[in-house]
Amino acid sequence: MNNIVPEFAVVGHPNEGKSSVVSTLAEDDSVRISPIPGETIECQTFTVVIDGQETIRFTDTPGFQNPKRVLAWMQDYQGSDALLLDSFLQEHQADDAFQDDCELLRPVAAGAGIIYVVDGSRPVRNADRAEMEILRLTGRPRLAIINCKDEETGYLESWKSEFRKHFNSVRIFNSHSATYRERIALLESLKSIDQDWEPALEKTIEAFRSDWQARNLVAADAICLLLDSCLTLSITRALPKNDQINLVKKGMMKAYGHKIDLFEKKAQQRIRSLYKHNIFNYALPSDFVIFQNIFSEDTWQLLGLSKRNLILAAAMSGAAFGGAFDVLLGGGSLGLFTVLGGASGAGYAISGGMENLSQKNLFGKSFGGRQVTIGPNKNLQFFYILLDRILLYYAHIINWAHGRRNAGNSEPDSKEKIDKIGFINSWDNEKKKVCAKLFDAIFSGNEPAKDEAIQNFKYMIITVLVEISQAKKNFHHS
Numbered sequence: 001m002n003n004i005v006p007e008f009a010v011v012g013h014p015n016e017g018k019s020s021v022v023s024t025l026a027e028d029d030s031v032r033i034s035p036i037p038g039e040t041i042e043c044q045t046f047t048v049v050i051d052g053q054e055t056i057r058f059t060d061t062p063g064f065q066n067p068k069r070v071l072a073w074m075q076d077y078q079g080s081d082a083l084l085l086d087s088f089l090q091e092h093q094a095d096d097a098f099q100d101d102c103e104l105l106r107p108v109a110a111g112a113g114i115i116y117v118v119d120g121s122r123p124v125r126n127a128d129r130a131e132m133e134i135l136r137l138t139g140r141p142r143l144a145i146i147n148c149k150d151e152e153t154g155y156l157e158s159w160k161s162e163f164r165k166h167f168n169s170v171r172i173f174n175s176h177s178a179t180y181r182e183r184i185a186l187l188e189s190l191k192s193i194d195q196d197w198e199p200a201l202e203k204t205i206e207a208f209r210s211d212w213q214a215r216n217l218v219a220a221d222a223i224c225l226l227l228d229s230c231l232t233l234s235i236t237r238a239l240p241k242n243d244q245i246n247l248v249k250k251g252m253m254k255a256y257g258h259k260i261d262l263f264e265k266k267a268q269q270r271i272r273s274l275y276k277h278n279i280f281n282y283a284l285p286s287d288f289v290i291f292q293n294i295f296s297e298d299t300w301q302l303l304g305l306s307k308r309n310l311i312l313a314a315a316m317s318g319a320a321f322g323g324a325f326d327v328l329l330g331g332g333s334l335g336l337f338t339v340l341g342g343a344s345g346a347g348y349a350i351s352g353g354m355e356n357l358s359q360k361n362l363f364g365k366s367f368g369g370r371q372v373t374i375g376p377n378k379n380l381q382f383f384y385i386l387l388d389r390i391l392l393y394y395a396h397i398i399n400w401a402h403g404r405r406n407a408g409n410s411e412p413d414s415k416e417k418i419d420k421i422g423f424i425n426s427w428d429n430e431k432k433k434v435c436a437k438l439f440d441a442i443f444s445g446n447e448p449a450k451d452e453a454i455q456n457f458k459y460m461i462i463t464v465l466v467e468i469s470q471a472k473k474n475f476h477h478s
Contacts, residue, residue, distance in 0.1 A: 006200050007045070007057040008190070009107040012117040013131065014063030017147040020175035021117050022046055022060040025183060027276045043103055048204075050211045055204045056187075059112060061104035067130040070101050074137050085109035085138060105138075113193065114142035116167065121148050123155050124162050132166040141194035143169045145186075168193035179399050180469050184208060215274050216465045220458045222274075223390055226267040230260050230386055231442050234375030252374045260294060264386075268393050275397050294385065303388045303422050376443065383439045388422040395423075395468045423464070434460045 010018045023029060026046040045059045064070070070088070079087055085105055092098040108114060114135055118128060135142055144167040146159050156172070163170045169189045173182065184205065191201045235256050237248055424432070434456050441453035 004200060005047075005054045005057055006190075006197060006204060007059065007107070007112040008115045009043075009059045009061055009104070009112040010115045010117060011061050011104050011108070011131075011135070012063060013067075013127065014065075016063070016117050016119045017175055018063070018117045019060050021115065021145060021147060021173070022058045024175045024178050025186070026058045029276070043107055045107075048208075050207045053207070055207045056201075057112075058115075059107045061107065062100035064104065064127070064131050064134075065100040066098060067101075067127050067134060070098070071130045071134050071137075074134060081139065108138055108140055112140070113190070113197065114138070114140050115190075116142060116144045117147050118144070118159065119148070120146035120153070120156055120159050120172070124158050129162065132162065136166045141197060142167050143171065143190055143193050145171055145173045147173060147175055177399075180212060212469070216462050216469075217458075218274055219271055219394060219465060220461045222267045222270045223387070223461055224454055224458060226263055226390055227383060227386055227438070228442055229263045230377070231383060231439070232376045233259055233263075234373055235259070236373045238372075248372065252372070256374050257294070264294070264389065267390055271390075271394055272397055294389070303385045303424075378443055380436065380439055383435065384424050387435065388424050391423050391464065391468070394465065398469055423468075431460055431464070 010022050012018050023046075026048055028046045043059050043061050045057050047057045048055050073088060073092075074084060077084055077087065086109055089102050089105060089109060093102050116132070116135055132144075144163040146156060146163075148156075160170060169192050171186055171189050173186055178186075187201065187205050187208065191198050191205075233256065235252055237252055424435075434453075438453040438457040441450040444450060
């Protein structure tokens with residue numbers, strides 16, 4: 001078994017969620033999923049490939065059509081137990097009435113393990129008991145999954161009771177909301193169904209974990225590139241006549257915002273592809289904060305650090321930043337923050353609100369000579385908002401199960417009203433210090449110091465990504 005790629009046939013009654021389970025376990029959104037029973041008529045195998053090596057296979061199968069008749073034949077069978085499935089297939093393969101039953105049993109007869117899927121939101125039926133007994137008689141290693149499509153849990157205990165009579169292991173697994181951690185837990189459960197399968201499955205699980213670590217490293221690179229690109233961006237325009245300055249400022253702000261938006265979308269797409277969301281473009285709620293204008297007042301109020309936290313973060317780093325952040329929105333001037341700092345990096349004061357900043361000051365740059373420049377953006381708050389938005393996107397993507405096809409119509413997990421969303425406001429001072437050090441290094445002109453700050457930031461952000469992937473909380477919602 002050590003040199004054999006583990007394969008599992010995902011079986012069950014029609015429309016119980018088998019294809020969704022396969023899609024989520026294999027991280028493959030090409031699996032055809034339909035609410036219409038009987039859409040799967042042929043077996044299709046989906047292989048998980050990591051570093052060019054096949055690690056595990058999941059075979060999507062048609063649903064049982066005649067479980068009671070199949071069971072009756074098997075109970076009357078007088079031949080060798082080892083030839084039970086082959087004998088059934090040979091006798092019924094030309095019978096249209098048993099076409100689906102034969103198709104789903106073929107991979108099992110070929111040696112695949114069994115993952116039996118039921119919708120636990122409904123009661124156990126006699127047909128289910130017949131299916132369970134058929135699978136028990138195959139003698140193959142088998143695990144049962146209770147895939148609750150709805151919130152109904154009143155039948156779970158009766159399902160568990162029936163499963164204990166027929167299966168080596170039982171798990172509750174919602175293919176529409178399963179996280180990375182839950183997928184790993186299910187693979188761990190597969191190890192227990194047969195001792196001979198343990199070495200191969202242990203190798204598979206280790207490959208999954210190593211692959212996830214490698215993905216997080218690439219995600220951290222994408223986040224660093226996003227921050228550096230956005231903060232150092234600058235746009236220069238020729239200075240017009242005085243009566244056209246406001247018009248130029250609006251045009252520059254629009255161009256600047258467009259470039260920031262492109263940088264964010266590029267980072268999002270890189271992360272989306274990294275976690276194998278290749279086909280479906282999941283439509284998030286329109287009010288989800290990562291899709292709001294990054295320069296809107298609401299975004300800054302939701303994701304921005306409190307004044308006290310921002311002062312502490314700046315003071316800890318010794319960051320020598322200053323200047324005004326002037327945002328043009330809807331034809332008006334929205335001065336979100338003015339940050340003043342002493343040479344020591346301590347004693348910061350922050351003022352905010354609806355203040356009209358001088359036309360002579362735009363992102364700390366003067367309207368002098370024949371040109372005007374917007375950027376680079378030396379505002380620590382902007383750094384944190386960029387970072388929080390990409391972390392929220394990461395949390396959404398890694399927790400969006402591949403077997404889930406509906407989007408943007410679920411209720412948040414928590415009904416509690418909160419003033420802040422995102423991650424950074426709850427970080428400890430050490431994490432904020434690493435962030436502020438990177439922010440300062442980006443503008444320092446000291447490349448060795450910048451490289452060191454980037455490495456420290458990557459190490460810290462990878463631990464954050466691991467925490468997000470292991471968290472129980474779902475971050476699909478704003």
